[in-house]
Amino acid sequence: xxxxxxxxxxxxxxxxxxxxxxxxxxxxxxxxxxxxxxxxxxxxxxxxxxxxxxxxxxxxxxxxxxxxxxxxxxxxxxxxxxxxxxxxxxxxxxxxxxxxxxxxxxxxxxxxxxxxxxxxxxxxxxxxxxxxxxxxxxxxxxxxxxxxxxxxxxxxxxxxxxxxxxxxxxxxxxxxxxxxxxxxxxxxxxxxxxxxxxxxxxxxxxxxxxxxxxxxxxxxxxxxxxxxxxxxxxxxxxxxxxxxxxxxxxxxxxxxxxxxxxxxxxxxxxxxxxxxxxxxxxxxxxxxxxxxxxxxxxxxxxxxxxxxxxxxxxxxxxxxxxxxxxxxxxxxxxxxxxxxxxxxxxxxxxxxx
Numbered sequence: 001x002x003x004x005x006x007x008x009x010x011x012x013x014x015x016x017x018x019x020x021x022x023x024x025x026x027x028x029x030x031x032x033x034x035x036x037x038x039x040x041x042x043x044x045x046x047x048x049x050x051x052x053x054x055x056x057x058x059x060x061x062x063x064x065x066x067x068x069x070x071x072x073x074x075x076x077x078x079x080x081x082x083x084x085x086x087x088x089x090x091x092x093x094x095x096x097x098x099x100x101x102x103x104x105x106x107x108x109x110x111x112x113x114x115x116x117x118x119x120x121x122x123x124x125x126x127x128x129x130x131x132x133x134x135x136x137x138x139x140x141x142x143x144x145x146x147x148x149x150x151x152x153x154x155x156x157x158x159x160x161x162x163x164x165x166x167x168x169x170x171x172x173x174x175x176x177x178x179x180x181x182x183x184x185x186x187x188x189x190x191x192x193x194x195x196x197x198x199x200x201x202x203x204x205x206x207x208x209x210x211x212x213x214x215x216x217x218x219x220x221x222x223x224x225x226x227x228x229x230x231x232x233x234x235x236x237x238x239x240x241x242x243x244x245x246x247x248x249x250x251x252x253x254x255x256x257x258x259x260x261x262x263x264x265x266x267x268x269x270x271x272x273x274x275x276x277x278x279x280x281x282x283x284x285x286x287x288x289x290x291x292x293x294x295x296x297x298x299x300x301x302x303x304x305x306x307x308x309x310x311x312x313x314x315x316x317x318x319x320x321x322x323x324x325x326x327x328x329x330x331x332x333x334x335x336x337x338x339x340x341x342x343x344x345x346x347x348x349x350x351x352x353x
Contacts, residue, residue: 028077032066035074038084044075068094086167109158113147116155119165125156146175190240197237200247206238275346276339282351285330289350292322297343299323304350305336327352 029041074089110122152175157168191203239250277292291302302325304313312330317323319342327335330352339346 026078026080026082028075030073030075032071032073035087038076039078041074041076065094070094086169088166107159107161107163109156111154111156113152113154116168119157120159122155122157149175151175187240188243188245190238192236192238194234194236197250200239201241203237203239276337276348278337278348278350281349282353283327284353285327288324288326288328290322290324291337291339291348293339293341293346295343297321297341297346299339299341301340303338303340305338306333325350 028044029039030044031041035041071092071094072089073092074087076084076087078084109125110120111125112122116122152173153170154173155168155170157165159165189201190206191201192206193203197203234255235252236255237250237252239248241247275293275295275297277290277294279290279292280287281289283289291299293299298319298321299317300319301317302313302315302323303311304325304327306312312335313325313327315323315325325337327350332352335350335352337348337350339348
């Protein structure tokens with residue numbers, strides 16, 4: 001079966017100082033060359049298994065591609081109000097046994113209020129990262145001169161690498177006297193569960209890493225694993241609640257649960273040894289670390305352990321005062337080191353960035 005790589009269908013908008021909207025994709029479809037009509041295309045699958053967000057990664061797989069040559073692939077999505085959005089299209093070159101995609105990037109974006117001044121004649125927008133060079137760009141506008149108070153239509157469009165302007169995206173903005181306000185967006189609670197959803201607000205609560213749910217982006221810390229959870233493969237689900245007490249869509253990930261581990265495993269505190277030098281320290285996996293004894297002792301073996309107490313590196317030494325310890329493939333973290341020598345055992349730590 002020939003598989004066409006994942007495609008990302010999204011509209012990302014970050015506007016400084018004027019509006020906010022909630023969007024959600026409920027379904028998507030694609031077709032080749034000729035439009036069969038809304039809802040009559042070939043259904044697409046969300047990469048996370050469920051449509052429900054403004055930004056969705058979708059994938060299509062077909063064992064029967066169009067004939068060899070140049071074709072146009074069309075994609076469109078339907079929102080929560082059952083409204084179909086504009087078509088997204090790209091040229092696909094089909095070769096015998098292979099499919100080639102051109103690079104899809106945004107090179108420019110513009111906006112205008114109410115009346116279209118024509119392609120290229122709107123007010124230029126800036127890429128949030130300073131460079132229009134990707135298929136998905138966050139853009140911003142500095143609206144120092146807003147329209148008159150009242151309801152207006154804000155229109156946005158973008159141009160691709162082939163200098164073709166896309167369809168116009170429009171949203172209604174209510175300009176208030178003297179100011180434009182945004183609702184506060186923050187996480188107020190979060191919870192998780194395994195496999196079967198117990199219902200919003202009834203799962204195991206999670207804690208904010210900084211102790212307070214008060215921002216749109218929070219680092220979360222899980223509590224005790226809810227029981228009973230059988231050993232094996234399970235789906236771990238998480239969701240969060242905003243400042244308006246509305247729960248967001250759940251996020252799920254497959255985990256392998258090992259119930260044989262009892263408690264935690266740790267290492268005794270390692271005291272610094274003045275006779276040991278580690279260079280460089282911190283280091284990285286590619287560079288490794290030179291371990292050196294400054295006294296009269298000579299090394300016989302160097303052992304490196306991870307935080308669970310597992311020996312991950314062991315280097316035999318034939319009486320030298322220094323040796324390079326490789327750390328290839330080591331994850332970032334702190335690694336206790338034991339240097340066996342003619343005078344005893346020396347201890348140190350290697351820090352891997």
